[in-house]
Amino acid sequence: MGKILVFAEHTNxxxxRSSIELLHAGFNSGNEVAAVVFGTHGDDIVSALNQNGASxxxxxxxxxxxxxxxxxxxxNLISIIGKxxxxxxxxxxxxxxxDLFPxxxxxxxxxIASDCVSLNISGDNVTATKxxxxxxAIATVNFENSPIKIVLMRANQLPIESIDGAKSSKVVEHSLVASDLRTMIKEIVKGTSEKLDLTEANxxxxxxxxxxxxxxxxxxNDLADVLGATVGASRAVVDSGWVGHGMQVGQTGKxxxxSLYIAVGISGAIQHLAGMSGSKVIVAINSDANAPIFQKATYGIVGDAFEIIPKLTEEFKKALHN
Ligand SMILES: Cc1cc2nc3c(=O)[nH]c(=O)nc-3n(C[C@H](O)[C@H](O)[C@H](O)COP(=O)(O)OP(=O)(O)OC[C@H]3O[C@@H](n4cnc5c(N)ncnc54)[C@H](O)[C@@H]3O)c2cc1C
Structure with a gap:
């Protein structure tokens, strides 16, 4: 059985969480799991990788x-993959x-299979759906004539079960391989939100x-604060300049x-559904009982968002914070 390499992403x-899901999937397959991590970080990331299954x-x-x-x-990743x-x-x-793996x-x-929502690993064989x-439509992907099978998984698709992590961890330090850069990052302008990115949010x-x-x-925002949620948006409101593009969910957004997606005053156009229909539970709040979003929703509330949202916020506050 070949080794599984997990490309572990971290924030500071x-x-x-998405990387932890991959480590667990690798560990539970019975294959040996190696993890690679780039950039500056403390030593505790090594034990986190180890506890989550990387040997x-x-x-x-x-x-x-x-x-x-x-x-x-x-x-640098190709050099490490070679080793x-x-x-x-x-x-x-x-x-x-x-961007990187293609x-x-x-x-x-x-x-390479990108944007996958399920994964099955048996020895060196991999089947994924996307x-x-x-x-x-959902495609089932198998690999042929692929010396290495690369799978990119969407976040929040794989379970994180408690595992007795890898018994021992070998740590290998690599040095930077310089490259003739045609592009360089001069400045990163961070958004104001402290909340989790939409793609990581639960x-x-x-x-x-x-x-x-x-x-x-x-x-x-008030409801999201109570729930510990991240706020998203439809393209219509992004195009109107009400919120930034980073918040757009859908075919041309994220x-x-x-686990829970609450759609408020969103009609449910196919391009919006394309970005969120993989949510586990969908709650739609819309004044039009015939809005298409209700066909995808697990639960629906027909009514005026301006009446419903403040009441929901109050009730969640009582239920969660008392
Ligand atoms: C190529 C292409 C790509 C696109 N990509 C995306 C994308 O990535 N993401 C995306 O979202 N869209 C995308 N769109 C746009 C998409 O087709 C829709 O136009 C858009 O999703 C509609 O946004 P909306 O639901 O906010 O607005 P609307 O369709 O106008 O719906 C507003 C809803 O609010 C309800 N409402 C009104 N008042 C209230 C109230 N007081 N309380 C509760 N409900 C109320 C209405 O009943 C209605 O259902 C794309 C379109 C194209 C052509």
């Missing part, structure tokens, strides 16, 4: 990798994953044109798969 040294941790601790740079990441020789690579279908697959002349045509409260104007989002 804290392992992302081998490859570190490339260099400030040059703190921000994603496609060429530098690709050159580890994994049979399977698991990574998140994050913006970094979706390059890796092309350079290694191997197969939505196609904005979620209208609960999302999303608003649409039914909120009437930008100030309508204040009540969603693909999300939280």
């Amino acid at each position: 040294g804290k392992l992302k 081998e941790v490859h570190i490339l601790k260099d400030g040059a990798l703190d921000s994603y740079n496609p060429e530098l990441y690709a050159t 580890i020789q994994p049979a399977i690579i698991l990574a998140s279908a994050s913006s970094v994953g979706k 390059k890796i697959a092309a350079r290694l002349n191997t197969g 939505p196609m045509y904005s979620g209208k 609960i999302i409260v999303s608003g649409g044109r039914g909120l009437k104007e930008a100030s309508g989002f204040q009540m969603l 693909t999300v798969a939280p």
Whole structure:
């Protein structure tokens, strides 16, 4: 049985939940799991990787990798892959994953399945499923003639069960392989939100044109604060300039798969559904009982969002914080 390499993403040294899901999937397959982590981080990330199933941790601790740079990441990851020789690579279908791994697959002349929602590993064989045509069809993907099978998984699709992590961990430190960079990051302007990115969030409260104007989002922010949720939006309100594009969910925005998605004043256009129909529980709040979103919703509330949301917020506050 070949080795599984997990590309572990972290935020300031804290392992992302999506990477923990991949480590557990690898560990539970019975294959040996190696993890690779880039950039500056504390030593505790090694024990976190170990506890979540990695028996081998490859570190490339260099400030040059703190921000994603496609060429530098690709050159260095290919060099490490050459040393580890994994049979399977698991990574998140994050913006970094979706940019980086097609390059890796092309350079290694191997197969890649992106944006997957389920995964089955049996020895060196991998089967994954992925939505196609904005979620209208689900494709089952197998690999042929692929020396390494690369799978990019959407977040929140794989279970994190309590595991008795790997017994011992070998830690290998790598040095940066310099690369002739054609692009470089000069500045990163961070958003103001302290909340989890939409693609990582477990609960999302999303608003649409039914909120009437930008100030309508204040009540969603209040509800999100009570629930510990991240706020998303439909394209209609992004195009109107009420909120930034980083909050857009859908075909031309982010693909999300939280445990709970609350759609407020969103009609449920196919392009919006394409980004959120993988959510486990969908609650729709809309004044029009015939809005298409109700066909996808697990629970629906027909009514005026301006009456319902403040009441919901109050009730959740009582239930969760008393
Ligand atoms: C190529 C392409 C890509 C696209 N990509 C995306 C995408 O990524 N994401 C996306 O979201 N859209 C996308 N769209 C746009 C999409 O087709 C819809 O236009 C958009 O999703 C509609 O946004 P909405 O539901 O907020 O607005 P509307 O369709 O106008 O719906 C507003 C809803 O609010 C309800 N409402 C009104 N008042 C209230 C109230 N007081 N209380 C409760 N409910 C109320 C109404 O009944 C209605 O259902 C794309 C379109 C194209 C052509």
